[in-house]
Amino acid sequence: MSTPILGVGIIGAGPVTQAIHLPTLSRLEDLFRVVHIMDVDAEVAASVAARVGAKATTSIDDVLGDDEAQIIVICSPSPFHAEQVIAACRAGKTAVLCEKPFAMSAEEAEQIAAVSADTGVPIIVGAMHTFDPGWLAARQHWADLVESVHTIRYSVVLPPNARFEDVATEVLTRPVHAPADPTDPEVAFRMLRGGILGLAIHDLPLVRVLCSDVSRVEVLSATALDPSGYSVTLRVGDCTVEMLAIFSQGFSTEWYLEAIADDRSLRIDFTPSYVHAGSATATLFEGTSARVLGPFSMNGYEGEWRFLADLAHGTAEPIDVHELVDDLRFALEVSDLASAAARDNAISMRSTREA
Structure with a gap:
C-alpha cells in the first residue's frame, strides 16, 4: 500500500x-x-x-x-x-x-x-553530513576506533557558494558581502564566528562523536584567513582537532574529515555543499589494508528528507532533541573560544606590525 x-x-x-x-x-x-x-x-x-x-x-x-x-x-x-x-x-x-x-x-x-x-x-x-550514507556506513564499521582516536583533521577548500548555487538552479537574490579584512580584529572575530556556525557546524557533530571526551575544549590557535576562511587548532578532551576552511576563486574542491589512532584511521571525503551527486566515501585504514565504503547514490540532503518521511509515517525513532542541544552547545563553545582567540591573534599581529 x-x-x-x-x-x-x-x-x-x-x-x-x-x-x-x-x-x-x-x-x-x-x-x-x-x-x-x-x-x-x-x-x-x-x-x-x-x-x-x-x-x-x-x-x-x-x-x-x-x-x-x-x-x-x-x-x-x-x-x-x-x-x-x-x-x-x-x-x-x-x-x-x-x-x-x-x-x-x-x-x-x-x-x-x-x-x-x-x-x-x-x-x-539540516547538518547534512550527519545524514550522509558514507558517514552512517563508517559508524557501522569502525568498531572501537573512537576509543583510541587522538587526532581529527577537518579540511574544506571550496569556491564561493554562488558557483555551486548557479549550477543547481537559477538563484533569485542572494546576500552581497563586502570584502573583509581579516587583519581587523573585529572582522576576524566575525569571520570565525560566522565560519564555524555556518560551515564547521556541519561536521562538529561528527567531531563530537569521534572525540571520546568533549567536556574540555581549549583553543590552541585561531586565525581568520584571507580572502575568507579560518584555521583553528583545538584540544577536545584528549584529542587534537585541526580545522581548516577556505573559500577561494579556484576550481578545486576538498571536503574531508580524518580520525587518526595509533593503529588505524578513518577518512571521509564529502561532496561539496549544493552538489547533488551522491554520498561521501569513507575509507577505514588498518595496517596495510583499506576498506572503502561508498559512494552511495543518496546524499545527505536526500538522507535527511527520507528520514523526515520515515518520522512522519512512524517508521523511524525521533532524534533525541537533547542530542541536538548538546551538538549546539559544543558548536557555540568552539565558536566563542575560536572567535575570541582570532580577535586576540589579530590584535597581536597588528601590534607587531606597528611596533
Whole structure:
C-alpha cells in the first residue's frame, strides 16, 4: 500500500531553499509535495513558489495555519530560527526541519527542547553530513576506533557558494558581502564566528562523536584567513582537532574529515555543499589494508528528507532533541573560544606590525 504524500511548507526562499531543498524534493515526488512557500520578499516568494506549483506568502502565519503543510522547513536567517521552530511545534505540525544552527544560544535551544517535548513534534537540524550514507556506513564499521582516536583533521577548500548555487538552479537574490579584512580584529572575530556556525557546524557533530571526551575544549590557535576562511587548532578532551576552511576563486574542491589512532584511521571525503551527486566515501585504514565504503547514490540532503518521511509515517525513532542541544552547545563553545582567540591573534599581529 502506498503511503500518503506529505505536504511541505517552507519559511525562507533564499539560495538554500532554491539550490538545495527544491532540487532534492524534485527527486522525492513520491514522498513530498511543496504546498506553501513564505519569504519576506513577495516577488521572490511568488517566483520560487511558481516553480513547484505552491502557494506564496509573506506571512509565516499563513504557512503555519495551512493544514496541508505538515512538514515545516525553516530556511530563514539564523536569528529567527528558534522562535520559528517553536511556533511550528505549537502549530501542531508533523515534524520540523531547521537549517543550522537551530538556535543562537543554549538558552534558546533548551526552550526548543521543552516545546518539542511538550508538543511531541520531532525536530531535525539540516547538518547534512550527519545524514550522509558514507558517514552512517563508517559508524557501522569502525568498531572501537573512537576509543583510541587522538587526532581529527577537518579540511574544506571550496569556491564561493554562488558557483555551486548557479549550477543547481537559477538563484533569485542572494546576500552581497563586502570584502573583509581579516587583519581587523573585529572582522576576524566575525569571520570565525560566522565560519564555524555556518560551515564547521556541519561536521562538529561528527567531531563530537569521534572525540571520546568533549567536556574540555581549549583553543590552541585561531586565525581568520584571507580572502575568507579560518584555521583553528583545538584540544577536545584528549584529542587534537585541526580545522581548516577556505573559500577561494579556484576550481578545486576538498571536503574531508580524518580520525587518526595509533593503529588505524578513518577518512571521509564529502561532496561539496549544493552538489547533488551522491554520498561521501569513507575509507577505514588498518595496517596495510583499506576498506572503502561508498559512494552511495543518496546524499545527505536526500538522507535527511527520507528520514523526515520515515518520522512522519512512524517508521523511524525521533532524534533525541537533547542530542541536538548538546551538538549546539559544543558548536557555540568552539565558536566563542575560536572567535575570541582570532580577535586576540589579530590584535597581536597588528601590534607587531606597528611596533
